[in-house]
Amino acid sequence: MGESVEREGALDLLATATRLAASGPEARLVLRVRPAGVAAASSAFGVDLPTMPCRAERAGACAALWLGPDEWLLLAPAADEGCVAAALEDGLAGHPHSLVTASHRQTAVVVDGARAAALLAIGCPLDLDLAAFPVGMCTRTLFAKAPIVLWRQGVARFRIEVWRSFAPYLWQVLDGGLREGLAE
Amino acid sequence: MLLIPCPWCGLRPEIEFSYGGEANIARPADPAALTDEEWGAFLYLRTNPKGRHAERWRHANGCGRFFNAVRDTVSDFFETTTKPGELPPSGGKS
Numbered sequence: 235m236g237e238s239v240e241r242e243g244a245l246d247l248l249a250t251a252t253r254l255a256a257s258g259p260e261a262r263l264v265l266r267v268r269p270a271g272v273a274a275a276s277s278a279f280g281v282d283l284p285t286m287p288c289r290a291e292r293a294g295a296c297a298a299l300w301l302g303p304d305e306w307l308l309l310a311p312a313a314d315e316g317c318v319a320a321a322l323e324d325g326l327a328g329h330p331h332s333l334v335t336a337s338h339r340q341t342a343v344v345v346d347g348a349r350a351a352a353l354l355a356i357g358c359p360l361d362l363d364l365a366a367f368p369v370g371m372c373t374r375t376l377f378a379k380a381p382i383v384l385w386r387q388g389v390a391r392f393r394i395e396v397w398r399s400f401a402p403y404l405w406q407v408l409d410g411g412l413r414e415g416l417a418e
Numbered sequence: 419m420l421l422i423p424c425p426w427c428g429l430r431p432e433i434e435f436s437y438g439g440e441a442n443i444a445r446p447a448d449p450a451a452l453t454d455e456e457w458g459a460f461l462y463l464r465t466n467p468k469g470r471h472a473e474r475w476r477h478a479n480g481c482g483r484f485f486n487a488v489r490d491t492v493s494d495f496f497e498t499t500t501k502p503g504e505l506p507p508s509g510g511k512s
């Protein structure tokens with residue numbers, strides 16, 4: 235426990251020197267439900283769950299990221315974890331589903347800056363050109379050896395969801411890229 | 419890098435996928451009724467063609483779903499990929 239706190243501190247320290255930023259605590263839920271339950275889940279969560287593959291939808295401080303044809307990653311403010319889960323369980327009563335809280339399984343790194351896509355290209359096999367990976371697109375993929383969820387929030391802004399145990403590795407690869415001068 | 423068309427996510431790099439073996443191998447309804455040779459054949463014997471091959475893939479580091487593909491084992495060309503339960507439009511082995 236102590237070790238992971240120390241590591242997070244180190245991430246924050248680096249964040250001031252680069253254009254990488256570690257995100258704060260957040261509520262994360264993974265929802266799996268068939269098409270029949272999507273409307274109910276959307277109204278319970280307050281965000282329209284995207285049914286188009288690899289798209290994210292936001293409303294206020296919440297977001298729903300398409301992960302698979304019946305699978306979404308839901309993001310909400312940390313304090314709302316309990317009420318979001320309860321609202322979804324209520325709204326989905328009668329729809330077979332799986333709702334798993336994963337708030338502490340993952341953490342997020344934001345890559346922001348004019349050369350964000352170039353920096354990500356050192357570890358991500360996807361075509362990050364705006365035409366191929368537009369703003370609002372999200373997907374599970376790989377960064378170097380780490381499985382991630384990549385979400386393009388702006389032309390030059392990406393959010394990476396990564397499992398906590400992979401976070402220091404991900405950070406070091408990204409930071410190494412910055413040090414090699416890929417970003418201005 | 420070889421690009422594989424996921425039926426949901428579109429063209430994606432091979433590194434995101436895992437291979438699922440030959441497609442359309444029906445599990446015997448009553449395995450206990452089979453001889454050892456028949457069961458062994460179900461488990462291990464595959465067509466292993468040189469050319470068109472119906473096979474399963476999983477977009478493991480993407481949408482996570484299994485799908486069917488018809489791939490040429492000589493050229494690695496993916497002729498079609500289809501969601502489970504769909505038939506290939508070209509009438510590949512199903």
Ligand SMILES: [Zn+2]
Pocket residue numbers: 424425426427428477480481482483
């Ligand atoms: Zn996919």
